[in-house]
Amino acid sequence: MTEKKLIAIDLDGTTLHSDGVTISDYTKAIFKKVEQKGHQIVIATGRPYRMAIDIYQELGLESPMINFNGGMTSIPNQKWAHTVSKHIDKALIFDLIKHQHTFKLDFLAAEYRRKFFINALDKADPGIFGVESFLPHHQLKIEKLNANPNAVLLQTRITDKISLADKMDEHFKNQVNVSAWGGPNGILEVVPKGVSKASALKHLLKINKQERSDLIAFGDEHNDIEMIKFAGTGYAMKNASATLLPHADQQLKWTNDEDGVARQLQEMLL
Known part of the structure; x- marks a missing residue:
């Protein structure tokens, strides 16, 4: 070789x-x-x-x-x-917030190259985001979403996160790709289709x-x-x-x- x-x-x-x-x-x-x-x-x-x-x-x-x-x-x-x-339409984040209970989400976070915004600071492990603790500027607010994110990170309480990923694909009419992280945590990641x-x-x-x-x-x-x-x-x-x-x-x-x-x-x- x-x-x-x-x-x-x-x-x-x-x-x-x-x-x-x-x-x-x-x-x-x-x-x-x-x-x-x-x-x-x-x-x-x-x-x-x-x-x-x-x-x-x-x-x-x-x-x-x-x-x-x-x-x-x-x-x-x-x-x-x-x-x-590549980027996800930020409108998807608003849809996810609306369906947070349906998908049993603890939090969702908009991910960018150098920054992130999360909607429930008290429900997430800061280590997942590479920080020791969350600061006020990490809080997700509509006015901060002035650009489409590269990905959206979610944590679900549903045990079978791979099945949930498939359901979320269907919910978004296969406009995005949803995949599960490894390990015991219920982390899912949403990226652009394809x-x-x-x-x-x-x-x-x-x-x-x-x-x-x-x-x-x-x-x-x-x-x-x-x-x-x-x-x-x-x-x-x-x-x-x-x-x-x-x-x-x-x-x-x-x-x-x-x-x-x-x-x-x-x-x-x-």
Whole structure:
């Protein structure tokens, strides 16, 4: 396997250890060696830009970064001709507020590249948004929604959040994509229709003049399904959700806490 590869890495549950912060020195060293071989490593995450940029910098990447599950593709700190930033009509937020009881939502939040607004500060964990505590300017108010958001984050009390995601897709007449986060919390994310990690990676392959067979992807959760299916080779982590496994070419022998992504790349490319 000597062709130049585009390597898409999810963050939470995949590249990062389970604390959602730690990247081992081993992983950093392997990534650097892989890049020196001419391969490109691209973060593909549901996290907003503001919650992924520190990780991008810690890894020393210079490649594009995919945020909001494909809603934004950019090269940090560069004016890049191929930047993509897709948005949701803010009218959807007002509709969600109207149906908050129907969907049993604790909160909903409008997400932008550098900021967010949430409608129920007392019902949310600030850590989900990458802050230690909420401040008054985080409160969602109609007058603050002067631009369409990149995504909307929700927390539901309904146990089967994947079924709820399907119901919400129907409610919005398939005008948006609704996907569930991994883990025990009832977090759902709403992004523009047709947006996924796979759609963003298709954009990058076209720019690079590469084929799908050149794409290697690593993931662990429901929001990685399209990416894993689209990739020439899609790997599910040892700790991956059962919903992802049927779509992966292979399940790794290692978890995220065992640096599974780096171990697999070392075996394949170094």
